[in-house]
Amino acid sequence: MKYKGEVARETTVAPAAASGTPAVEPGEAEGQRGTRNRVARSILDHGPSTAADLAERLALTPAAVRRHLDALVAEGIVEPRDQRVYGSRSRGRPAKVFALTDCGRDAFYQAYDQLAAEALRWIARSAGGGERGEAAVAEFARARVAAQAERYAAALADVPPEQRVRALAEALTADGYAATTRRAPAVAGQARDAAGEQLCQHHCPVAHTAEQFPQLCEAEAEVFSRLLGTHVQRLATIAHGDGVCTTFVPQANHANASASASASTSGRNPA
Incomplete structure (x- = not known):
């Protein structure tokens, strides 16, 4: 950019x-x-x-x-x-x-935030608003990341489980998310020995839209969970006002990675 x-x-x-x-x-x-x-x-x-x-x-x-x-x-x-x-x-x-x-x-080129937000509001209204509208936006968010998920899955196909977080960061960086990884201690709610890695996205092309529609963050976190074969936890998001989108990936589950991983923590920051 x-x-x-x-x-x-x-x-x-x-x-x-x-x-x-x-x-x-x-x-x-x-x-x-x-x-x-x-x-x-x-x-x-x-x-x-x-x-x-x-x-x-x-x-x-x-x-x-x-x-x-x-x-x-x-x-x-x-x-x-x-x-x-x-x-x-x-x-x-x-x-x-x-x-x-x-x-x-x-000051950095963004991804048509205003147009995207208007389109998502239209989707929500067309679905009837309220819970139906939120569900429709969530369905759109999942469809939006589906193509990315397929490409990322291909990139991770032959990667050992313990190297998948880094490989995912490289794939995200290629898409403009400026992603990195780092070792991390266990977070609240995890076992003391469940240290892992933090997947950090330093840029989000749709940050302003995601601020209004957290379903975009949630769908992305769900994709990370499926790709890494483990339950992941969002610690921070740019859309929520943090400097970096940070996702905790527990190391304890790397060896047991599977396509049937549980759903990830919401894209909203934990309370």
């Missing part, structure tokens, strides 16, 4: 921050804007990040990264947050992380 402010040469003043594209002050060096775009893109690709993380990824000094972050915060492109900690919390205060705001996400 291409960042709107990302251009080969920039000789004019960019639109104001309200447009979703960071502003360029008169006289600002082109290299500064390019680096600032790299900082925003890195947060998109990797999720909420500390200044130290960004400095290491981008081979910049921490002071330079903080200067660009200060500018992006002032423009409403990123915002500082307390770092979320899953599992046991270590001593000391969690480091501040910087996440894209809605304005920042809008």
Whole structure:
């Protein structure tokens, strides 16, 4: 995906921050804007990040990264947050992380959110509204991810169970979700020895639509459950306001992966 402010040469003043594209002050060096775009893109690709993380990824000094972050915060492109900690919390205060705001996400090309939301509202009304309308939207959401599920199933067909989460992340990344995996401790409701992996999606092309219609998230989680052959648990979603869509996949069930896995936890964040 291409960042709107990302251009080969920039000789004019960019639109104001309200447009979703960071502003360029008169006289600002082109290299500064390019680096600032790299900082925003890195947060998109990797999720909420500390200044130290960004400095290491981008081979910049921490002071330079903080200067660009200060500018992006002032423009409403990123915002500082307390770092979320899953599992046991270590001593000391969690480091501040910087996440894209809605304005920042809008600075990256999105997938016709308004049209999609209007179409889903029409489907719900046509089905009679209420529970029938919600069921119709859920049916559409499952149909929407069916084609993706077939492609992902093919990609995972010959992959050993313990490597399937990583293979799924690679398939999701190819579809623009900027997905990664990481080891994770057990979460609430799981056995203490049921550590596993977190599947992290750092971008969602339909985040704004999913905010109004969580059925889209739920259908995706159901597909993950079937593909990985295990019950999965959604810990966070971009649509819910989190920086990353995070799905916990318990390791204990990897060895027993099967196509008859139980339904996954709802796409809505756990209470």
